[in-house]
Amino acid sequence: MSSVAKKRILKEYAECSNDLPSGMKVIFDEANLTKWDVVMEGPAESPYAVCLELAMCFDKRSLMHQGGHFKLEINFPNDYPFKPPVVNFKTKVYHPNVSNDDKGSMCLGMLRPEEWKPPNKVISVLHLIQNLLVEPNIDDAIETSIANDYKTNRAEFNKTAQDWVKRYAK
Amino acid sequence: MDSENEYNSSQMSDDGFMEDSDVDMDDGECLLFAAVLSESDFEVEEEDDVGFETQDKDIKPTKHAYEVDFNVFSPADIHAQQDKQIAETSSILEQPPEATAILLRHSRWNKEKLVEAYLERREEVLEEAGLGEEVQKHPPKVMKVPGFVCDICCDDDEDMETFAMKCGHRFCVDCYKRYLRTKIKDEGEAARIRCPGDKCNRIVDSKSLDLLLPPDLRDRYNELINRTYVDDKENLKWCPAPNCVYAVDCKIKDRELMRIVPTVHCNCGHYFCFGCTLNDHQPAPCALVKKWMKKCEDDSETANWISANTKECPKCHSTIEKNGGCNHMTCRKCRNEFCWMCMGVWSEHGTAWYNCNRYEEKSGHDARDAQARSRQSLERYLHYYNRYANHEQSAKLDKDIYLKTEKKMTQLQNSTGMSWIEVQFLDAASQALQQCRQTLKWTYAFAYYLARNNLTEIFEDNQKDLEMAVENLSEMFEKPIDQLKGLKRDMLDKTAYCNKRRIILLDDTATNLKDGEFSCAFGMMGFNVTLP
Numbered sequence: 160m161s162s163v164a165k166k167r168i169l170k171e172y173a174e175c176s177n178d179l180p181s182g183m184k185v186i187f188d189e190a191n192l193t194k195w196d197v198v199m200e201g202p203a204e205s206p207y208a209v210c211l212e213l214a215m216c217f218d219k220r221s222l223m224h225q226g227g228h229f230k231l232e233i234n235f236p237n238d239y240p241f242k243p244p245v246v247n248f249k250t251k252v253y254h255p256n257v258s259n260d261d262k263g264s265m266c267l268g269m270l271r272p273e274e275w276k277p278p279n280k281v282i283s284v285l286h287l288i289q290n291l292l293v294e295p296n297i298d299d300a301i302e303t304s305i306a307n308d309y310k311t312n313r314a315e316f317n318k319t320a321q322d323w324v325k326r327y328a329k
Numbered sequence: 330m331d332s333e334n335e336y337n338s339s340q341m342s343d344d345g346f347m348e349d350s351d352v353d354m355d356d357g358e359c360l361l362f363a364a365v366l367s368e369s370d371f372e373v374e375e376e377d378d379v380g381f382e383t384q385d386k387d388i389k390p391t392k393h394a395y396e397v398d399f400n401v402f403s404p405a406d407i408h409a410q411q412d413k414q415i416a417e418t419s420s421i422l423e424q425p426p427e428a429t430a431i432l433l434r435h436s437r438w439n440k441e442k443l444v445e446a447y448l449e450r451r452e453e454v455l456e457e458a459g460l461g462e463e464v465q466k467h468p469p470k471v472m473k474v475p476g477f478v479c480d481i482c483c484d485d486d487e488d489m490e491t492f493a494m495k496c497g498h499r500f501c502v503d504c505y506k507r508y509l510r511t512k513i514k515d516e517g518e519a520a521r522i523r524c525p526g527d528k529c530n531r532i533v534d535s536k537s538l539d540l541l542l543p544p545d546l547r548d549r550y551n552e553l554i555n556r557t558y559v560d561d562k563e564n565l566k567w568c569p570a571p572n573c574v575y576a577v578d579c580k581i582k583d584r585e586l587m588r589i590v591p592t593v594h595c596n597c598g599h600y601f602c603f604g605c606t607l608n609d610h611q612p613a614p615c616a617l618v619k620k621w622m623k624k625c626e627d628d629s630e631t632a633n634w635i636s637a638n639t640k641e642c643p644k645c646h647s648t649i650e651k652n653g654g655c656n657h658m659t660c661r662k663c664r665n666e667f668c669w670m671c672m673g674v675w676s677e678h679g680t681a682w683y684n685c686n687r688y689e690e691k692s693g694h695d696a697r698d699a700q701a702r703s704r705q706s707l708e709r710y711l712h713y714y715n716r717y718a719n720h721e722q723s724a725k726l727d728k729d730i731y732l733k734t735e736k737k738m739t740q741l742q743n744s745t746g747m748s749w750i751e752v753q754f755l756d757a758a759s760q761a762l763q764q765c766r767q768t769l770k771w772t773y774a775f776a777y778y779l780a781r782n783n784l785t786e787i788f789e790d791n792q793k794d795l796e797m798a799v800e801n802l803s804e805m806f807e808k809p810i811d812q813l814k815g816l817k818r819d820m821l822d823k824t825a826y827c828n829k830r831r832i833i834l835l836d837d838t839a840t841n842l843k844d845g846e847f848s849c850a851f852g853m854m855g856f857n858v859t860l861p
Binding site for chain 2: 167272278
């Protein structure tokens, strides 16, 4: 990994802690800068938040942040920031823009090599991911059948998404 | 001058003379002949022209209906073409060749559009291509900016050299260069690299590139620039064969692809379709090939399984897999009760038995009829698919043998004392087999979509003749080495016969396709051209 990349990643880490989207946590290992583990809660306004009935039984204050917990991995390529970081969902998620396989890969918007510009920052990527959970990008879907579900049968889509949260995103 | 006009019409594609090259032939004799013509002064050597023309008629093989005109260009040819166009445009625009090249690339080699735009709004066009007057007055340059922090590497060294285009997105020179390197080396971009600034769409102009590109990247850059020329030209395509450097020029337009299957033959030996750049798929048109391949991808395995393992409910036509031994079936969907053996309603069976002996019952007969009809379409598809797949498979097997052919040929030379030239018949046979199977394979995909009329019968006869010829040759090809020598005459004959049958089939089909004589069985294909 180049010294430019190291410097950039360290700097980005220092900067992003103030600016993280709510409900997101970055686990950072100084020994291995190239991989960030991210834990994010399903945004409250999305089907990826944990079912409210479940949360009701517990302390009411914790209800606000009872979202499903999603694990993500961000890998920085050797020639970062000239190439985009690679994002993978480690937790299965029912979403048009996340591949429904063991990789959970995402490839849209600024994450595409031809769209990525070197001044772009990881923090924007994290915001992008959170926004996508609230509002999927149907035109750029990787899972067309899920996108179809979202487009034509929203209730069914929400139900399946919530089922998956209960099953996989404890 | 009559003879000359006749010459033109017989030799040139209907678009008339080609814009880039006067030579439009694909075999050596004609090439030579045309070269003589194009260099000679027509007026003076009119006498000679007549002489040439008669000769030409004798020598030139008549073009088959399935053949299209095309030219193969080497990288040097492509370069020369670009230079020629640059020179032409340069004199119209009254710009130096260097600037003209930038303008042409920027307009994707659309000369007419560029000239028109240039005459209408000169400054704007120059500006867009990064050649505006302001740029001329203040050429881009590398400079040091106090207090500057590079947004890519986060460096803020006082002595750092920085660069920005007119858009003002400034980065340190090292990062700028690395960005360009990534784009050129890894992503293969050249003519349209955008400014590295976030969301900025400004194209990095050639003046800036001149300033920033290290020498080792220039070769690659120039090569890519060549590539974009071919990519931008509608009538030029790269040969898709691995490592092939040639490009092919063909005047067939997209809208003609319903009626013509433009197979071209690259100098590297690869046959491909100019329309879709897939391997040669004559006689089937591109749209049909695409449809067929999609269908096969989606359906084949599933259809095979369904056909082998299921029946349909006689009432609601749901597909049913029998999961137990009992023949008394109850459809999950419509609750219809029927007998698996005869497909008749169960109530007619009286008190139930496991074996059905009521084959002649009317309800069962009707149900079986309906079933048969719905299965027919599936069977029909499988009929064509299996034959298509079989030829594909056989072509692969023939290819394996082809790989052994060389070994065989050496062995033949050693064991029988035949010379190298004498064993070439094996090579010819093997190539004929490959080509004919390729054609046969696609005749089945073609036939699947064909509506029956008297032409389809001729088509099927042609298909049958070719298939028999191919199987005969294929069988002979597998004989042990010691017998091969005795078979030489026979194999040569059969090879020639195969090739002949193939040409007849392709010629016939292409003529009918061109004339719009075929129509489609499902009315969904674009190549149904019986209506104007």
